[in-house]
Amino acid sequence: MTDATRNNSGAGPGFAGLLGIFRRTEVGAFAGLLIIFVFFSYFGWDRNFLSPLGAASWLNFASTVGIIAIPIGFLMIAGELDISVGAMVPASKIVLAIAVGFFGLNIWIGILLTILIAGGIGWVNGMLVTRTNVPSLIVTLATLFAVGGLTLFFSILITDTTQLGLTDADTDAASEFIFGTYHTFRLGDENGLTLWQGVQSSVFIWLAIVAACYYFLHVSPWGNWVFALGGDKESARNAGIPINQLKIGLFMLTAVAASIVGISETVLSNSASTTTQFTMIFNTIIAVVVGGVLLTGGFGNVLGIAFGTTTLAIVQQGINYTTFDRNLSNLIIGVMLLIAVLMNETFRKMATNWSSAKK
Amino acid sequence: MSDKTPIIELRKVDKSFGPIDVLHEISLKVHEGEVLCLLGDNGAGKSTLIKTLAGVHAPTRGEILMDGNPVSFARPKDAQEAGIATVHQFGGTFPLMSIGRSFFAGVEPTKGFGPFRVYDRKKANEIAVKAVQDFGITRIDDGDRLVGGLSGGERQSLAIARAVHFGARVLILDEPTAALGVKQAAHVLRIVNEAKRRGLAVIFITHQVMHAMAVGDHFAVLIRGAIAADFRKGEKSREEIADLMAGGESMADLEANIEGYMETHEGHPPAPAR
Ligand SMILES: Nc1ncnc2c1ncn2[C@@H]1O[C@H](COP(=O)(O)OP(=O)(O)O)[C@@H](O)[C@H]1O
Numbered sequence: 001m002t003d004a005t006r007n008n009s010g011a012g013p014g015f016a017g018l019l020g021i022f023r024r025t026e027v028g029a030f031a032g033l034l035i036i037f038v039f040f041s042y043f044g045w046d047r048n049f050l051s052p053l054g055a056a057s058w059l060n061f062a063s064t065v066g067i068i069a070i071p072i073g074f075l076m077i078a079g080e081l082d083i084s085v086g087a088m089v090p091a092s093k094i095v096l097a098i099a100v101g102f103f104g105l106n107i108w109i110g111i112l113l114t115i116l117i118a119g120g121i122g123w124v125n126g127m128l129v130t131r132t133n134v135p136s137l138i139v140t141l142a143t144l145f146a147v148g149g150l151t152l153f154f155s156i157l158i159t160d161t162t163q164l165g166l167t168d169a170d171t172d173a174a175s176e177f178i179f180g181t182y183h184t185f186r187l188g189d190e191n192g193l194t195l196w197q198g199v200q201s202s203v204f205i206w207l208a209i210v211a212a213c214y215y216f217l218h219v220s221p222w223g224n225w226v227f228a229l230g231g232d233k234e235s236a237r238n239a240g241i242p243i244n245q246l247k248i249g250l251f252m253l254t255a256v257a258a259s260i261v262g263i264s265e266t267v268l269s270n271s272a273s274t275t276t277q278f279t280m281i282f283n284t285i286i287a288v289v290v291g292g293v294l295l296t297g298g299f300g301n302v303l304g305i306a307f308g309t310t311t312l313a314i315v316q317q318g319i320n321y322t323t324f325d326r327n328l329s330n331l332i333i334g335v336m337l338l339i340a341v342l343m344n345e346t347f348r349k350m351a352t353n354w355s356s357a358k359k
Numbered sequence: 360m361s362d363k364t365p366i367i368e369l370r371k372v373d374k375s376f377g378p379i380d381v382l383h384e385i386s387l388k389v390h391e392g393e394v395l396c397l398l399g400d401n402g403a404g405k406s407t408l409i410k411t412l413a414g415v416h417a418p419t420r421g422e423i424l425m426d427g428n429p430v431s432f433a434r435p436k437d438a439q440e441a442g443i444a445t446v447h448q449f450g451g452t453f454p455l456m457s458i459g460r461s462f463f464a465g466v467e468p469t470k471g472f473g474p475f476r477v478y479d480r481k482k483a484n485e486i487a488v489k490a491v492q493d494f495g496i497t498r499i500d501d502g503d504r505l506v507g508g509l510s511g512g513e514r515q516s517l518a519i520a521r522a523v524h525f526g527a528r529v530l531i532l533d534e535p536t537a538a539l540g541v542k543q544a545a546h547v548l549r550i551v552n553e554a555k556r557r558g559l560a561v562i563f564i565t566h567q568v569m570h571a572m573a574v575g576d577h578f579a580v581l582i583r584g585a586i587a588a589d590f591r592k593g594e595k596s597r598e599e600i601a602d603l604m605a606g607g608e609s610m611a612d613l614e615a616n617i618e619g620y621m622e623t624h625e626g627h628p629p630a631p632a633r
């Protein structure tokens with residue numbers, strides 16, 4: 001990869017070094033995170049941006065977006081998109097609340113059921129995209145509304161309400177520990193050093209998913225199939241990669257990830273609402289793009305997506321712990337997104353345009 | 360050479376798309392270590408012919424034989440497994456993947472056991488770089504480089520080296536030099552000669568006389584889906600070949616000849632000119 005930039009720069013090593021940041025988009029994503037973090041730390045110093053509770057606020061936000069953003073990133077690398085997650089999260093919450101809160105099923109059975117249903121909807125997304133060749137943006141726009149409608153319909157039909165709840169008795173200690181409680185860790189006694197405080201279970205789920213997905217995409221042999229699929233579908237098929245199964249699998253993974261966020265939020269708050277989460281759609285896509293995944297597919301990195309998610313979370317939530325006006329956060333995000341897209345595009349051009357004028 | 364069994368042979372292959380007859384009674388043989396140059400104007404049916412060989416289309420009539428045995432391919436994958444590899448104009452590889460990763464796409468080398476198998480980057484890079492270097496492209500020495508950073512000729516070379524590495528015996532090149540500069544094209548021609556030296560049967564489509572002359576052993580001119588001329592190197596002068604390829608006088612003669620013949624012979628083409 002070093003040579004790719006060297007070919008294109010034509011100038012001295014200093015110039016190539018300066019452009020080195022473009023060689024790997026996740027490095028750019030990390031630089032962006034660092035800049036935002038330092039900036040917010042400075043302006044949030046007196047407002048507890050860095051305090052355990054302040055950090056928990058943006059980490060918690062990052063985790064719910066981040067769990068979904070990674071499989072969305074896989075899809076984008078593979079050349080697809082899934083916006084139905086906006087309806088998958090509330091659908092999963094309602095399924096769990098109906099199963100456990102309304103019908104009184106055991107929480108673990110409810111969780112299993114929720115994940116299975118989500119997997120089924122992901123499978124439908126995948127089948128529709130691979131069988132019809134309709135762009136996945138449109139297919140998942142359709143399922144976004146269809147699933148949203150079904151959620152509302154069944155919620156009213158079965159329970160006669162759109163707001164459901166669980167009671168404390170519905171969940172057990174293990175399900176709360178894993179899916180939905182606030183974790184605090186202190187060294188020593190009450191007055192000891194607080195390492196973290198008020199951190200949701202979903203943050204740990206997110207970290208586990210980052211590790212597992214990093215392994216899948218960058219270490220295991222199968223990750224290569226995702227890149228190949230996004231790079232050139234026909235060549236990937238000719239190379240013997242089962243592209244349809246792979247795509248269907250990625251849609252299922254995305255839907256299951258959305259259901260895990262739904263389960264986690266429901267167990268944490270003991271409540272579920274049918275409201276479609278349109279902002280989740282935007283947040284996941286922003287996180288992925290700011291994380292250095294190319295809109296054209298074929299390139300991206302799991303750590304980059306995690307960096308992008310954290311950057312987004314700091315700007316969205318961390319801003320409450322700084323002296324900035326909260327209303328500026330969307331402006332910052334818009335500018336950030338634009339810069340990220342331009343950098344990604346520059347990277348793509350440099351990586352794929354060989355100029356015969358060189359050497 | 361004619362007494363040896365050709366690696367690949369077509370016998371009276373027709374291809375129609377519904378009512379449109381594109382190929383007429385194509386008969387061709389390619390032996391090992393031989394380059395067949397397929398010449399012909401745009402729309403003559405060259406791409407259709409090679410797609411039929413590559414398993415993209417099934418012939419409407421006629422037979423394809425490999426090593427003297429009839430074969431039929433339901434999918435491109437079947438043709439590939441039989442050892443027929445097609446390399447397209449832009450190399451058909453993955454611009455944003457590293458050389459090692461794209462070389463092994465679909466057949467990644469791994470190390471470790473069971474579910475903990477990991478992609479063996481070092482091995483993939485080493486094998487890929489060695490495979491291209493063996494073809495004389497010594498400029499490629501780092502398997503981590505992105506394919507998109509390679510020149511057009513290097514990309515073609517990589518794709519050819521990949522096909523050969525994975526056991527191709529018949530190499531089909533659809534205008535590999537069309538988009539390349541002189542130096543880059545020379546790269547590719549060198550690779551074609553190397554593939555020939557290694558005993559592959561090569562089917563090479565080109566519009567450039569110089570390129571055809573540089574590697575061809577055997578030339579077939581396709582006009583309106585029929586073989587209008589079929590001759591070996593040395594049987595025609597350079598000028599005649601150039602004229603044929605440029606669509607000059609002898610091409611016009613052949614064309615008129617074929618049309619007249621097919622009209623009066625229920626669509627059957629005449630025997631190819633020698
Ligand atoms: N799938 C198809 N259906 C109908 N006609 C086709 C199809 N593919 C090719 N043809 C026709 O066959 C003729 C030969 O095309 P092609 O093989 O692409 O020529 P070449 O590669 O020599 O330029 C053209 O007239 C083209 O329109």
Ligand SMILES: [Mg+2]
Nearest residue numbers: 402405406407
């Ligand atoms: Mg063609």
